[in-house]
Amino acid sequence: MSKYRDGLRIVADILFIARKRAKKTQIMYQANLSYKLLCRYMVKVVDAGLIAIEGEDYVLTTKGEEFLCRHEEYSKGCKSLEEYFNYVNNEKMILEKMCFNAGHVDNKVNRTYRNREVKKTMM
Numbered sequence: 001m002s003k004y005r006d007g008l009r010i011v012a013d014i015l016f017i018a019r020k021r022a023k024k025t026q027i028m029y030q031a032n033l034s035y036k037l038l039c040r041y042m043v044k045v046v047d048a049g050l051i052a053i054e055g056e057d058y059v060l061t062t063k064g065e066e067f068l069c070r071h072e073e074y075s076k077g078c079k080s081l082e083e084y085f086n087y088v089n090n091e092k093m094i095l096e097k098m099c100f101n102a103g104h105v106d107n108k109v110n111r112t113y114r115n116r117e118v119k120k121t122m123m
Contacts, residue, residue, distance in 0.1 A: 008071060010033070012067070012071040014042070016068060017030045018059060021054075021058070023058070024038065024056075042058075046058075049061055050063055
C-alpha cells in the first residue's frame with residue numbers, strides 16, 4: 001500500500017473527526033493536514049453536504065455518515081484485494097522457482113557430471 005493517503009482517505013479522516021463536532025484547527029491537526037490542504041478539502045466536503053457548519057463547529061451530516069460507512073466497506077475490499085494479490089504474487093514466485101531454479105540445479109548437476117567425465121578421460 002502507498003504511504004500517502006488518497007483523496008477519499010483524507011475526506012474520511014476529516015469526516016471521522018467531525019462526527020463529534022470539531023473546529024477547523026482540531027480537524028487540521030487530527031487529520032494531519034496543512035492549512036492549505038485543509039481549506040481545499042473543507043470546501044469540497046461542505047459543498048458535497050457531508051459536513052455542515054454550525055457556528056464555528058463542523059458537524060457530520062447524515063450523508064457524511066453514509067460516506068463513512070461506505071468508505072469503511074471500500075477500505076475492507078481494498079485490503080482483501082491487496083491480500084489476494086500478495087497471495088497470487090507469492091504463488092507466481094513459487095512456480096517460477098520450481099520451473100527456473102530446477103533448471104539451474106540440473107545445469108549444476110550436469111556440469112559436475114561432465115567435469116567428472118573429463119577428469120576420467122584425462123587419467
